[in-house]
Amino acid sequence: MFKKLKITCDEATSICDKSQYGEATVFQKIQLNFHFLVCKICSMYTKQNSEMSKVYKMKAKDCKEKKQCMSSSEKEALKKQLQELEA
């Protein structure tokens, strides 16, 4: 039972990263919390990871608000190239 729960720091932080997207399984979360009992470093990693997630979320929001387009001169140039190919 305990053997199954025991994971390395590499595995613990992997689960932590996965859970930032809400995609870790219940068992993985149990493994992670079990690991926290013996590892202060990973427990700190997890707190910092949530901070990082907030920053990424803010970037994601920025990104959604920004619609990117090609400039009209670029489109004109592309049109010319396409016409030449067609001819």
Next chain:
Amino acid sequence: MSENQKKHTLDPNTWIDKYADYLFNYAVTRVNNSDIAKDLVQETFFAGLKSAKNFEGKAAERTWLVAILKRKVIDYYRKINSNKGKAEVRMNFHQDGESEGNWLEERVPQTWDNDADKSIESEELKSAIDQCIDHLPEKYAMVFRMKTIQEFETEEICKELNITASNLWVIIHRARTQLRRCMEDNWFNN
């Protein structure tokens, strides 16, 4: 125009006006570089024109062009994935031996300065993050951005880039540990 209403037709003369922005936006959210995105869009139109005679009219024009662009994106991912000799991410854990899976001494996370200003939303913070992401090897940056910044579903990324979910999580894990460290050095404890 075809007499048959159900059959779609191609009209390359209108492609740029109708689809350039849509395709560009599709490409740039995946490759995150407007020059590369423009190249992919251009290649898509060219390839579309070349294979226009094979168009069977089963799909709408746009869907058909997007399918071509999708293949261009996969090709691009394969290319950056096989960039051998290019930097891999830095390892953070012992890779073998008795300590396998433990933090490498020099990569152990440090506590961050308890400075409230540091976590406040600011342009500097955003550009610090961008710089750290740009320092990742391209493949890691692309998958990380698609998952975290563009917020694509895991399944969709796997399908589009033809990678497995466990492959994706390894990439995300390595990217995030590296980014955390980069932000620790350049932002939080700077």
